[in-house]
Amino acid sequence: MNGIDGLDITNGINEEFIASAAKTRGARRTLWYSLAAAACAVAAAVAVTAALRGGTPQPETQSALMPAQTGTSETAPTAVQTAAPTEAPTPEPVILYAPGAGGIQEFVPSHGGTNIDGALNRAINDGEHEDCLFAVDIGVTDLTADVYEMLTEEFLKCAKDPYYKKYCDIERKWSNECRKRLQEINEIAGTTEQSSPEWMEAYNRKREEYVLTQMDRYEWNRCKAANAAYHEAEARLGSYSVEPKVVALAAERLDAEFERLKSAGLNVYRNEKGGICGYLTAEQIRNFPGSTDYGYYIIWQGHDGGIAE
Amino acid sequence: MKDSRIVDKYLARDDSALKATAEKYGGRLKQLALRLLADDFAAEECVSDAYLAAWNSIPPNEPRDYLFPFLARIVKQRALNRIRSDRTKKRAAQLTELTREMEECIPFSADVSQEAEAKELIRLINGFLGGLEKQKRDIFVRRYFFLDSVREIAGDLGRSESSVKTTLFRLREKLKAYLKAEGYRV
Structure with a gap:
């Protein structure tokens, strides 16, 4: 048996092991998000517990978050009463921002009339970010072509x-x-x-x-x-x-385009300047439903301290 | 769309199941195929074959919880078959490294063309993996099932590349020892 056969044999690995390993792909990028969510959940559980007890914790009970006390306390700490476990929430998808300032760094004409930055193009095609959302600005050009x-x-x-x-x-x-x-x-x-x-x-x-x-x-x-x-x-x-008439026409068409993209199932919103922004999946970007009447730039947003590759 | 919903579509012979599968897993499956084949077109064909195979095998299979592993296996198998049938073609560079690693720990004596022997070997490997702590098992599966690079694994698990390499080396040694103990000559 050779190495190729060996890789074939690994096809027989238990599905449970495969599914477990699959979850770790891209895991580090979701780690901080999960920790933040977990911390919020625990804090909420403690608040609920305190409220149920009238807001004043009894001396023999302890917060689930605090380490057990030892030593000279007259009243030995007893087991903590915690809220009944609830079903773990479905984790939200990770939102990815561009490394650095974002914007068009390397022009890669692609997808017909849709142009995207090289870094974004690589990220959406590397197969590693299918479950993530990319924070993007969507520039629409030729509105009054x-x-x-x-x-x-x-x-x-x-x-x-x-x-x-x-x-x-x-x-x-x-x-x-x-x-x-x-x-x-x-x-x-x-x-x-x-x-x-x-x-x-x-x-x-x-x-x-x-x-x-x-x-x-x-x-x-x-x-x-x-x-x-x-x-x-x-x-x-x-x-x-x-020209005022042309400016008004462009605005009207941008509004219509926003509604069209929204009804196409894209998670889009308008920023304070009226531009279209969104949280799109890699698949949505690859198959962006642009109109043949216009041109598009999909610009990966930069975000200081954001989750980025 | 959840896997369960996609499987429902297959079971109902709703051909939007294929589109849903492609949308959710197409990219990852192609990436897996590309790790074996240095050929975009060939990789696309493997993925298309996987969709067809899924259509033909769901039902009776109902991989509600493991749709991606189910598809990934088919893609890998197709890709490896291509490699076997055309050894003169250029392979993905990573494949050479992976096959070398596999050859360190798998038994030469096993004849996996015999179904019974292949099944036995798979059973033993699963037994070996079941005895590992989760992270080590994940590392092994990511390397030898998903064909992820050491760098990718290290990045995702927050470890250094040398640490992952060392772990993989030790796991291969352990697997070799495990299979020897089961009577295989490695």
């Missing part, structure tokens, strides 16, 4: 407008021409200070004169309008996310 797409389309339409192209062409020609006419503009403006309103007025007048030698007024007006539309679309694209 459809609005952005629409604005992008508008912007691109403006950029492709032939009148905008003509505007850019004529502006290039004028910038060359302007260098030849700089002195003339300075004389008309009565100043060389190019930021002054007088200088800008003279500049614009001379530009207009030049442009109208290259195209008629109707075309020039069309070009100016196309240029204005382009810059307006560009500005909207840059600042759309802070």
Whole structure:
């Protein structure tokens, strides 16, 4: 028989022994939690016992928590009356926090549109934390991606407008021409200070004169309008996310997403900033039920003094 | 979902039992298979086989209290069979160390292809384990059933790695002596 056969033989180990050993896997991480729970249970039992006796312990009885007294006491301590044993509570799952400050330390694109940190990704796939809960922040991105797409389309339409192209062409020609006419503009403006309103007025007048030698007024007006539309679309694209209507839309969609995740069975809550947080199992993170409309970041929360790997 | 509820689903031939099993134990079972096979796909296959085997064997079995050990055994067996059938493939590095440790304490003379002899050996090993104090037994089972690393065992039990290694060494020596006393030549 060889080593492989030996490992096969260990398959015959008694289920009770296997189940007992299985409980120790990840046990140290639950140890403090169990001790804390046990201490609370004992303290509660002592309080109940004292209340039942009218709150004043008799001299011949002792608290179950205190060591037995020996020596010169006149009254020998008798056996402690303890409350009847109750069924041990089902231990709560351990909550795991990230080692260190948490957050995205190593970007691991995964799970379709869901991105999670490398440390969290390792922890949920190592098979050792299936019974634990991970404290996470759930970032939802692209809440208003459809609005952005629409604005992008508008912007691109403006950029492709032939009148905008003509505007850019004529502006290039004028910038060359302007260098030849700089002195003339300075004389008309009565100043060389190019930021002054007088200088800008003279500049614009001379530009207009030049442009109208290259195209008629109707075309020039069309070009100016196309240029204005382009810059307006560009500005909207840059600042759309802070437009009140868009902000309200994003908030509304985040609320709906929170409700959807909750109804999908995830233990989620909103933090003081309205962000979505939760206590998720490894399986829930691996199979996160993200919507195809949005992107997600699942960020492992850091917690000073928390239980962490 | 509690094991008992999952077993109820099997007994009722409710195929959501498989999903429930996968959700609760899929990760751990795969991890167990990966400790033997250095091949993600092969490990997945072993786990899938375990689900099918569970479906086919519950009933008559009703592992309400020991569902995970029940499944883990199947996964390990499948994985070891794969290793036997294809010895040229790369094995998980830890497997080499584990088999070496096993060979220190198991009898060469035993022919486990004979069911009766295999059963007798298992009976003796369980007898040996039953005589150990709980933590030592847990360490042995974690190492040789769950194939946990020394580091993992030490971390979970709050002991140093050298302490766990020493315990394992002594347990193997004790098992060797125990089996010798039962007439096996190791």
